[in-house]
Amino acid sequence: MPKLTIDGKTMEVPKGATVIQAARAAGIEIPHYCWHPGLSVAGNCRICLVEVEGMPTLQIACNLLCADNMVVRTQSEKAKGGRADVMELLLINHPLDCPICDQAGECKLQEYSFRIGKDRSSFDFPKVHKPKHVRFSDKVMFDAERCILCTRCVRFCAEVAKRDELDIVNRGDRNEIAVKRGGELENDYQMNVIDVCPVGALTSMDFRFKSRVWFLENAKSVCSGCSRGCNVTVGSRWNRVLRVIPRENPHVNQWWMCDAGRFTYKGNDADTRLGAPMIRKNGALAECSWDEALDAAAKGLRDAGADLLALVSGRLTNEEMWLAKDVLAHLGTPHRDVKPRAFAKDDFLRTGDGNPNSRGAALLGIAPGTGGSGLTSLGSRAFRGAALFGEDLDDRPEALEALSKCGFVLVVGSHETETSRRAAHVVLPGVTPFEKDGTYVNVSGRVQRLARSVIAPGEAWPDWKILGALRARLTGAPAPRTPADAFAEMCAASPAFSGLPWNGLGEHGADARTPEPAGAAR
Amino acid sequence: MAYVKVKRRKLTFAERTYVAPIAKGMVTTLKHMLQLGGTERVTMEYPEQKWKLPDRYRGAPVLVKDAAGREKCVSCSMCEYVCPPRAISIIPGEIDGPVEKAPKVFDIDMLRCIFCGYCEEVCPEEAIFMSEEYELCGQTRAEMVFPKDKLYAMGEKFGRDGRTKDPVKKYDRLVSEAAAQGLDLTK
Amino acid sequence: MDAVMNWFGTPVGSAVVKVLVVGNVVPLLVSFLVWLERRVAAWIQDRTGPNRVGPFGLLQSFADLLKFIFKEDVLPGHVNKPMYLLAPALAVIPPLVALAVIPFADRMMIADLDTGVLAVFAFSSIGVYALALGGWASNSKYALIGGVRASAQLISYELVLGLAALGVFMITGSLRLHDVVTDQANGLLIDGTLRDGFLPKFFDWNIWKQPLGALLFFIAALAETNRAPFDLPEAESELAAGYHTEYSSMKFALFFLGEYAAMVAISGLFTTLYLGGWTLFGAENLFAGTPALQTAWQIAIFTGKVVFLLFTIIWIRWTVPRFRYDQLMDLGWKRMLPISIGWLVFTALATWAYAQHVR
């Protein structure tokens, strides 16, 4: 356990730690480009220079192992001057494209240039020009002029995505990054290179020129793509989600997320969004008021009673599942199920389970009860009624066929689907995971907060509000006023969540009390 | 020093009759009435007569193109960000060529604009200027939101000492420099 | 044609013509006056003044009138309604009635009363009711102060006005305004003989025989019409707008109209009493052959004199600052009243002495 002093602060660090890590742990930020906590050390950008007592030259903090009695100064004149010189060198051939560069506003080059750089260059010659807007794939755009050759992207592909696709080509000041063998980036985590790139050399084709980043309203949320529940930051503007980027969470996704997860927002402002409740009258769905629709829904559910088949979506939050379960318990029906949803699977982040909250469903017991039947029985057995909470059967034609024969079908959902068009008697417009607050339980049992980033269109209600209102009509129990109310109710009644604080979940979530679902019936 | 007692002058008899001072005053006003003795009318009869605007006058902000007729604005949104009353709204767009970016929509709400000139000040591309135009009126609010075309048309009209039309050919320089190094940026 | 002309000769016909003439000249004068006020004020202040509506902006007053008509007519909730509504009407009617006895031209007066000038004074003193009523009925402190000031001021200066004018009637020996005018057009009567010609006729004007009286009359007239420097009832820097603070739209315009009509009336009276009325050293008879033209010409002469007076009044307004209220009272009671009484006695003595001499 070496003991060293950085900027007058003495600390003890684990063996093998580097100075930059030690400083970070102590809250001292040392500028860095090529060093990334999730990647190997390259030590090529030289911006992390610090002065070490007893060493004749400045040292790079990212590749300097801590040693006993080491005295490091990050703010000495010598260290500052060294970093300013490195900054000047890095900018020699930099185009200063900031007005058109998507990175502007979250660019480390801008930040450090402003904070530790000089205000002018002593370089008088024409800059070296390199190819601009080079497509690395249909997701990633490359600008060779802006690249500072830190090789973070190269290392990410090789070390994290395990597909060694990028490399440096040419020599000297003609150095640039290229896809190996002139191909395209193919790995499923390639968009992370956009995030690791400290400058605007790698930018997103999807987010390209959509908005300057400083206009974005950022919400710290969870990805709804699969049951991993990668932590994300959702950037929105004009009440539209514009991008989803990963957020660091050491328990779940470290710094990364898959590309598919970044596109989960795509359907969010589709034309098929439902904006008003509807009731089927004379064979056609007609818009109506919420009261009317809720009354009709409650009546239909009550009539179906114990012979109701309920499909609860694995995309609903725990609170919503809890409310749904309460409603079903009151009706006395054992027929409840979650529709499985397929998703790609690999040995890094992607779990193969497209339901972000299937673990929550299991913990809350959303599965056929004693004597109950599930989704698979839909073709073989006739139900008096069916309720689809946030779910559809568009991908199962036979099941849909059977569903449309039910006497009463309630569909709660955010989009108009074949299911709602063909089978529904009452349609209640819900919202997408970008439009509500709540919690998910990820595949390893971590309870994480989902945060609202945009407002749903029209008169759509968050599903917890719909379910609360339905429950109030059926049982008379008061409807929760906020998702936090529902969460508290759920925690009080459900051992898996007992004692979890809504506000205390923090940015990284907390583990559920019983990681293994008790007595899962399937 | 509590107070100073001002001594009143003793008025002469003529003054005390009021008549003489009043007559004197009336002569003065008569002079002004007839513009005698160096007095002159100061009213400016707008709109027939107009001010000669000082060089630094800040009228409506307008957009300008460069000497080759290209949009200078790259929709960096700095002006949108700095604008105190949020009069500017921009939707950036992608274009071909080395510049890559130009505004798809560029609206200035002249009802909101306070003519502070921050946008001109902040613009890194010298694409937006405060013109001499101060006669801004319309009959609806929508009419007072000036779209891109109108702003460019106004920019054409109000070139001030050639300042707004100065030949910044940043991208010509870029392309030729790159060409000298054997790189074609125009594709 | 003859029939028509003959009808004009009948009492009814001539009355109609007179009413038409007088009834049109006065409003036109008032509208012109408002324009003049604003133009002169502007010129004195090195501005241009209204010059957009019509030639030289002459139609400005009509535009203003239209504006007044279309403005919202606010009736405050806290006023005494009948009195409040009566006041503006009272402000306009007395000056117009007073104008009925003023000769615009030879025989061009609506009513040729033996007591002519007394009628004028009688009517114009009704004007004080408008101000006092307006101020009181408005139930507002500014208006009330304005109204109280107005009543005190008007009563004080009416006295001087009457006393100053008396001198003229002593000389003329008649209260008929027609006689007052013709008396000034004879030429000077010296040594019992009548001198004719330009100069004698010029110096026959009462202003030369009654200089101090004319001055007193003029000053009192300013106070009577609430003109600066005696505009205390509506002193805007102290009282918002004085007695008409609570009035809006056409009701306000009526006060305005009344004030200007009063100016026209008092200027007409001054012209008649001191400036020879419609006469102009014999030139008034230029068109003796054609009566209609003759009358028009005389009206023009009369109007010209009145306009000159009005101009002077406006000129004074934009030159002299407002009096303080104690100064106003001091001037009225302690100076002008004694002086006018003294002047009256002097005139009486002089007239008696002259009569002895001439006989």
Ligand code: SF4
């Ligand atoms: S990479 Fe950074 S410094 Fe370079 S142009 Fe982009 S925003 Fe500017």
Ligand code: SF4
């Ligand atoms: S593209 Fe970005 S991450 Fe890759 S080497 Fe260049 S600067 Fe570094």
Ligand code: SF4
């Ligand atoms: S002048 Fe000021 S207020 Fe007007 S658009 Fe520019 S920055 Fe905005």
Ligand code: SF4
């Ligand atoms: S600051 Fe200049 S370049 Fe940027 S968006 Fe505004 S006008 Fe365009």
Ligand code: FES
């Ligand atoms: S961060 Fe240390 S050399 Fe790049």
